[in-house]
Amino acid sequence: MLNTALYCVLRILPLVEGATGGVGWGRQLLAVLGVVSILVASAFIVFQRDGKRFLAYSSVEHLGIIALGVGLGGAGTFAALWHTLNHSIGKSLAFFLDGRLGQMYGTHDLGALAGAAPAGRRCGGSGSSRGCWR
Numbered sequence: 247m248l249n250t251a252l253y254c255v256l257r258i259l260p261l262v263e264g265a266t267g268g269v270g271w272g273r274q275l276l277a278v279l280g281v282v283s284i285l286v287a288s289a290f291i292v293f294q295r296d297g298k299r300f301l302a303y304s305s306v307e308h309l310g311i312i313a314l315g316v317g318l319g320g321a322g323t324f325a326a327l328w329h330t331l332n333h334s335i336g337k338s339l340a341f342f343l344d345g346r347l348g349q350m351y352g353t354h355d356l357g358a359l360a361g362a363a364p365a366g367r368r369c370g371g372s373g374s375s376r377g378c379w380r
Contacts, residue, residue, distance in 0.1 A: 248309050249330050256316060277317025283310030297344040297354040301337065308333050 259272045287307035294300040308329070315326030348354045 248305055249312075249334050252309055252312060252330065273317045273319055275317075276313045280310040280313030280315075280317055283307065283313065295356050297348070297356055297359065298341070300356065301340055301344060305333070305337055308337070 255276075259276075263269055263272045284307055287303045287310060290303045291300060291307065294303060312326040312329055312333070315322040315329065344354060347359055351359060353359065
């Protein structure tokens, strides 16, 4: 859903800039908000112990990276859109894996899941959840 919201912002950006007569200010605003998002989310990630919240704050940080790329323009826009695709696929698999590990171990606490690496490889290593049910 976060990537969809960013896509909507990107679709409306040229309309807003055209209506206000100011070219480039929208991209500058995206770049500034992207940096702020990266900094704030990074501060929360450092102290996070819950796996799902860790992934959620990581998504906020990644959207900041994407907004910064769009704000830079040119190749940054291409890289941001490519990152959007990769983030959508990778983060959904990470959330599925965290949910399954939570079911297997009864907790989402990252400290308690420190020894769950073999289950993580079995569940998420191939990108499919087929191996999680064994």
